[in-house]
Amino acid sequence: MKAINWRGVDLNLLVAFSALMEHRSVTRAADKLSIGQSAMSHNLSRLRQLLGDPLFERQGHLMVPTARALDLAPTVDTILAMITNQVLQPERFVPDDYTGTFTIGLTDYAEMLFAPVLFDTLQQLAPQCHLSFCNIDRHNYLNAFNDRHVDIVIGSMVANNKELDSQYLYTEDHVCLFDSAATGLTTPVSLARYITTPHALVSPDGILCSGIDKQLADQGFQRHIALGSRNFLTIRHLLTGRNLICVVSRLMAQLDIFNDDLTQCPPPVDIADFDINLLWQRRNTEHPKLTWLRQVVKETVTKRVHALRHSSH
Numbered sequence: 001m002k003a004i005n006w007r008g009v010d011l012n013l014l015v016a017f018s019a020l021m022e023h024r025s026v027t028r029a030a031d032k033l034s035i036g037q038s039a040m041s042h043n044l045s046r047l048r049q050l051l052g053d054p055l056f057e058r059q060g061h062l063m064v065p066t067a068r069a070l071d072l073a074p075t076v077d078t079i080l081a082m083i084t085n086q087v088l089q090p091e092r093f094v095p096d097d098y099t100g101t102f103t104i105g106l107t108d109y110a111e112m113l114f115a116p117v118l119f120d121t122l123q124q125l126a127p128q129c130h131l132s133f134c135n136i137d138r139h140n141y142l143n144a145f146n147d148r149h150v151d152i153v154i155g156s157m158v159a160n161n162k163e164l165d166s167q168y169l170y171t172e173d174h175v176c177l178f179d180s181a182a183t184g185l186t187t188p189v190s191l192a193r194y195i196t197t198p199h200a201l202v203s204p205d206g207i208l209c210s211g212i213d214k215q216l217a218d219q220g221f222q223r224h225i226a227l228g229s230r231n232f233l234t235i236r237h238l239l240t241g242r243n244l245i246c247v248v249s250r251l252m253a254q255l256d257i258f259n260d261d262l263t264q265c266p267p268p269v270d271i272a273d274f275d276i277n278l279l280w281q282r283r284n285t286e287h288p289k290l291t292w293l294r295q296v297v298k299e300t301v302t303k304r305v306h307a308l309r310h311s312s313h
Contacts, residue, residue: 011083013050014076016043020055021073024062093288095126102129102293105136105144105153108204110276112232113251113308114154114301121300137204145281151290152297153279165282169298170305174271175264177236177253178245185245187265191221194268198226200235200246212247215269236260247271254308276301 019029020040030040048055051072056063065073102122106115115133122131136144141157142164144150159166176194178185183197195216201208208228216223226244229235235246240260253264278298284290 010046013043013047014080016040017047017055017069017072017076018080020044020063021065021069021076024056024064026063091288093292095129095292097128098126098289099128100130100289101132102126103132103134103148103150104297105134105141105148105150105155107137107155108135108230108232109156109249109252110154111135112255114304117300117304118297121296125296141279151280151284151293154276154297154301155279156274156276157279158275158277159279163282164279165285166280167278167294167298169276169278169301171273171275172249172251173273174247174267175250175253176245176267177239177248177262177264179240179242179261180263182241183243183245185263187263189245189265189268191268194245195221195223197245198224198243200238200244201225201228202230202232202235202246202248203228204230206230212269212271236262251305251308254311256311 015033016029019032020026023029023032026040026044027037030037033040044056051068053068054066055069056065058064104118111133119131122129134144134148134150136150136153136155138155138157141153141155142161144153145164154169156172176189178189178197180186185193185197201210203210206228208225213223213225227235227238232248232252235248236258238244239246239262247267250264253262278294278301280290280294
């Protein structure tokens with residue numbers, strides 16, 4: 001088989017061929033493509049050399065296609081249509097027809113808050129889809145996109161990598177959570193009682209200290225952390241009936257899945273708020289499926305946050 005000189009293959013040549021087939025005139029084909037007549041003649045010369053055939057022969061005022069050109073015309077039309085519809089204009093994403101998998105990376109915090117409503121919403125809008133929740137944290141979220149093929153990530157991480165992009169979702173703050181009967185605490189909790197009450201700590205890393213301890217140390221105080229767990233569910237269950245206090249995010253404290261009667265109030269120390277963001281790979285920003293998914297997730301999360309903040313807990 002003869003080797004093909006791919007450097008001489010130009011998509012514009014196929015466009016020129018299609019225009020010549022349609023108009024049978026170098027002048028009219030050039031007008032359609034908004035190029036000069038000499039440029040169109042040059043394209044025809046390159047086509048003839050590339051394909052080894054005259055392709056179009058002048059008969060009076062017309063350029064009549066050869067048998068080779070007539071054979072090629074349907075194939076060229078198909079190629080140009082595929083490039084137009086599948087490459088230059090990707091298919092519109094139709095959620096009703098989608099049977100693939102949405103893979104969403106969630107921190108423990110985000111999974112607890114949003115997994116149920118994300119499942120309900122995506123099942124309603126894309127009933128044939130599969131949904132996979134992937135547990136991530138600030139240490140592995142970058143690799144999760146490639147290693148676990150995550151579509152998007154929800155958490156307090158930021159897009160500090162040139163390969164990622166992000167969208168702000170909302171800002172979260174903190175509250176103290178405790179069993180008032182077991183601790184004897186009343187609201188507002190004073191700094192003195194806060195320090196002397198044993199603490200439970202939600203610790204994703206297993207480290208039994210946080211920024212609060214540095215802040216207290218700077219003021220000459222120290223609290224006693226009696227218990228640490230990366231699992232908020234464990235901490236929440238342990239608070240009931242025990243002399244423990246815990247600082248948690250406000251939305252986690254207001255989850256309506258617990259049948260307990262814990263008290264929440266602002267902490268007596270300054271704790272920085274944190275932003276929750278939606279992250280994705282920048283190279284997939286314009287992908288129709290992921291554009292749709294990001295919009296749905298943003299709206300679903302926003303509604304869930306609003307509902308929790310206006311709950312009567």
